[in-house]
Amino acid sequence: MTHSFQYGAWDGTQHVLDVDAESLLEAMSDDLLEEGDLWRALQRLFRQGAHNREGQRMPGLQDLLQQLRQRRQQQLQQSNLNDTLKDVREKLQQIQHTEREGIDNKVNDGRERAERGDIPEQLQKSMERMDNEHRDQLDQLPEDVHGQIQGLQNYDFMDPNARQQFQELMEQLRQQVMQQQFQGMQQAMQSMTQEDMRMVKEMLRDLNQMLDEKARGGDPDFQGLMYKWGQFFPGVNSLDELIEQLQQRQAQMQSMLDSMSGDQRRELMQMMQSLVQDPSLRNELAMLAANLEELRPMDELRRRYPFRGEDSMDLDQA
Incomplete structure (x- = not known):
């Protein structure tokens, strides 16, 4: 049974237990x-x-x-954290199903056009060979999520709906992965272009330089960072607060991974790596993790949770 709650500003009409x-x-x-x-x-x-x-x-x-x-x-x-990837796996299966239906439709359409004489029979046979090659590529996709994502990233979709579904899934996963690090990243990545990606890498580079300066005992220009990149860090008022927020998010991510089975943890990490393909972006994210760990080891922030239910959680909920 689902309960809904409505919150509002105090106006004096709310019931409060009368304790004099x-x-x-x-x-x-x-x-x-x-x-x-x-x-x-x-x-x-x-x-x-x-x-x-x-x-x-x-x-x-x-x-x-x-x-x-x-x-x-x-x-x-x-x-059940071990089913964190269940939603992703189901969406990948739906994408492949849509692509296979699209291939079948193209084959049937080509045969009908060849029978009517609209296209040469040789062209129709060539199209069928190409369709069969695409089916073979789908059949050879690995079972794990990471392998399927990598395979579909290098796959030339024939069905436009399947291509769009895959692009939307990749965008959704990138937003969820980056949001684990930055609260303001989700909105910034909703329609990310190459220029936007360049800005993210520049922001990470500036942030890493500031954290490195802080670790060496310097006095970094926090206000300058916020003036330039404040949209990524809403509600943060000091460098210590920013460091604490980033460390908390990183520790939460690590706690989630520690709470999963070994196979699921490996699969999720591989999937996340396949989503961030830019080598320089990967490098900046790795440097950020190292800088945060150097400023304050996060062992005490990490914690394993004994999730043992049946309801799966997607990456964003986890």
């Missing part, structure tokens, strides 16, 4: 009489909650933490 001052004092009375410490009594009240005169309970911090733990446990039980 007398109820709060009564809830703290035992602690005050025993210890005489108002601050400690308030802290215990915040932790344990209180009841109003009608017996309704106002939850405390312990209740909220328990709800969070239950929600986390529910998420772990429902989700």
Whole structure:
């Protein structure tokens, strides 16, 4: 069952549990009489909650933490990180199915045109040989996601719909991969051109130079970086905050990989490498990871999560 929630600004009409001052004092009375410490009594009240005169309970911090733990446990039980690539695999299968249907349609159309005398029979046979070659290429694609992506990247699509579906999938995956590093990257990559890619590499180069200067004890020009590339880092107000944000995202990605099986982790890493084919971009991303690790080792930020449910998660959700 799906629940929907609507949030809005406070306007005074919202229902709040009616707990008056007398109820709060009564809830703290035992602690005050025993210890005489108002601050400690308030802290215990915040932790344990209180009841109003009608017996309704106002939850405390312990209740909220328990709800969070239950929600986390529910998420772990429902989700399965080992199926993170399931959605990608299904889309690749659909793309190949669309391409095969397109090839069949071209073959049938060519035969009909040859029978009507619209095209020479020799041309029709040549077209069939080319169609069969394309089918063979599809049949020889590896089973793993990385191999299929690499194969289709070098494949000359005959069906325009299949070609468009593959291009859209690659764009979606690139956005998700880059968003693991930069919060503002997704919007910037929605219609990325060669010039946009050049800007991303230049931004990474400037960022790596700044982090390297920081690691050597220098005082890098953070404001200059934000003036030039602030669209990639919305809401960041200091270099330390930027470093912390980047480290958190990198640690989250590593935690996700650590929580997967070895085969799935290897397949996902290979897929991500196939999405970032530019050698200089790969190099800048590798340097960024090294610089962040040098500034603060991220072992304490990484954590394995025992996902064991049946609901698959795509890369963006993971």
